[in-house]
Amino acid sequence: MSSNLVDLDSWRALQAAQQPEWPDPGELEKVVAELGGLPPLVFAGECDQLKDQLAAVARGEAFVLQGGDCAETFTGATADNVRNKLKTLLQMAIVLTYAGRVPVVKIGRVAGQFAKPRSKPTEVRDGVELPAYRGDMVNGFEFTPEARRPDPWRLLKAYHSSAVTLNLARAFTKGGYADLRQVHAWNQDFVAGSPSGRRYEQLAREIDQALAFMRACGAEPEEFHTVEFYSSHEALILDYDRALTRIDSRTGLPYDVSAHMVWIGERTRQLDGAHVDFFAKIRNPIGVKLGPSTTADDALALIEKLNPANEAGRLTFITRFGASKIRDLLPGLVKEITASGARVAWICDPMHGNTFETPSGHKTRRVDDVLDEVAGFFEVHRALGTHPGGIHIEFTGDDVTECLGGGHEINEADLATRYETACDPRLNRVQSLDLAFRVAELYRG
Numbered sequence: 003m004s005s006n007l008v009d010l011d012s013w014r015a016l017q018a019a020q021q022p023e024w025p026d027p028g029e030l031e032k033v034v035a036e037l038g039g040l041p042p043l044v045f046a047g048e049c050d051q052l053k054d055q056l057a058a059v060a061r062g063e064a065f066v067l068q069g070g071d072c073a074e075t076f077t078g079a080t081a082d083n084v085r086n087k088l089k090t091l092l093q094m095a096i097v098l099t100y101a102g103r104v105p106v107v108k109i110g111r112v113a114g115q116f117a118k119p120r121s122k123p124t125e126v127r128d129g130v131e132l133p134a135y136r137g138d139m140v141n142g143f144e145f146t147p148e149a150r151r152p153d154p155w156r157l158l159k160a161y162h163s164s165a166v167t168l169n170l171a172r173a174f175t176k177g178g179y180a181d182l183r184q185v186h187a188w189n190q191d192f193v194a195g196s197p198s199g200r201r202y203e204q205l206a207r208e209i210d211q212a213l214a215f216m217r218a219c220g221a222e223p224e225e226f227h228t229v230e231f232y233s234s235h236e237a238l239i240l241d242y243d244r245a246l247t248r249i250d251s252r253t254g255l256p257y258d259v260s261a262h263m264v265w266i267g268e269r270t271r272q273l274d275g276a277h278v279d280f281f282a283k284i285r286n287p288i289g290v291k292l293g294p295s296t297t298a299d300d301a302l303a304l305i306e307k308l309n310p311a312n313e314a315g316r317l318t319f320i321t322r323f324g325a326s327k328i329r330d331l332l333p334g335l336v337k338e339i340t341a342s343g344a345r346v347a348w349i350c351d352p353m354h355g356n357t358f359e360t361p362s363g364h365k366t367r368r369v370d371d372v373l374d375e376v377a378g379f380f381e382v383h384r385a386l387g388t389h390p391g392g393i394h395i396e397f398t399g400d401d402v403t404e405c406l407g408g409g410h411e412i413n414e415a416d417l418a419t420r421y422e423t424a425c426d427p428r429l430n431r432v433q434s435l436d437l438a439f440r441v442a443e444l445y446r447g
Contacts, residue, residue: 047252063105067392118425157245258284352379
């Protein structure tokens with residue numbers, strides 16, 4: 003066994019937070035062995051391309067749009083679902099690129115976001131206690147003892163669902179669907195009365211005119227016809243991501259080929275924990291979620307452990323403080339890290355710090371709070387002369403009713419109409435576009 007492989011397993015001796023209790027370790031071993039022999043879902047060279055683009059973000063030359071489902075489901079890996087999510091992400095990227103006048107790095111929370119950390123290991127309903135739903139990769143959403151029993155064979159199903167999703171995403175982004183001349187077509191099914199729909203249509207007309215002018219000048223760059231689209235997920239279930247780690251034939255270095263970018267969540271970023279140890283060994287671009295309890299010392303220690311060579315594009319900090327805390331807590335963190343000379347990209351997750359439960363039992367978020375946290379993120383970076391590098395959001399391409407407010411006002415009574423998420427509330431398509439226009443305005447400052 004090579005030294006690379008020995009190093010890759012050092013996490014097994016450490017505390018691994020948020021892992022399922024698999025009933026039969028022997029079955030898990032069989033699954034892990036099968037996953038280890040399957041083809042990569044992404045290639046190391048693609049991971050390096052994304053790292054280069056994130057290095058441009060760290061230098062202040064580009065902006066990240068990262069988004070998708072809170073928790074993907076196996077039943078959601080359909081052509082319609084993937085296309086709708088992609089369409090919404092592309093529309094948001096068009097708004098940011100054209101109105102914000104900035105290159106946009108497009109990263110989906112797709113093809114692997116099948117596992118979720120939970121605040122409690124069990125759930126109680128009507129006096130019955132069962133294991134919490136940890137995402138389709140681990141167990142089922144249905145509240146029955148059979149569904150909630152962790153099943154390692156679901157890891158294999160997650161791989162195949164991810165392969166289907168990535169195959170569809172590649173087909174759409176390379177096969178003409180992402181052509182800039184399609185900007186109107188992406189808007190045809192929009193509700194006619196939607197303010198953001200009308201605003202987008204106006205922007206699409208301007209883009210058409212710009213393209214016509216460039217064609218008349220003889221310019222028809224390849225970049226107008228396809229887009230670079232990358233996948234990402236929280237690498238929570240370490241057995242899955244370790245089984246999909248391969249030694250790159252070009253460099254001899256290990257890459258987690260389950261996604262182009264993987265991140266460590268707020269609940270699993272313990273410095274002496276298994277996740278940080280595993281992430282320190284793989285060569286993908288990586289992210290770490292930072293919540294309100296993060297100190298500057300915590301962040302600096304994470305940098306030392308995860309990016310000791312201070313490689314631009316390697317490490318992205320994804321802040322999730324909440325609208326009420328970001329203006330107080332983010333400045334100290336950014337100041338100290340900037341002063342240290344560390345080259346990191348800063349991204350705002352305005353979703354996770356703004357979740358609350360309504361009397362009806364629905365977890366939700368107010369669009370106004372989401373917008374306010376993004377505004378605070380920009381204010382802090384502008385005041386410090388640093389780069390607000392991107393946004394990380396949970397959204398869907400469907401007309402769900404999961405977050406309150408927005409251009410098409412959703413109130414608490416509406417939540418039950420189309421509340422379809424498997425975990426946390428997502429912005430719908432109209433709310434996502436509203437956010438993109440707001441971010442473009444903030445970026446132009």
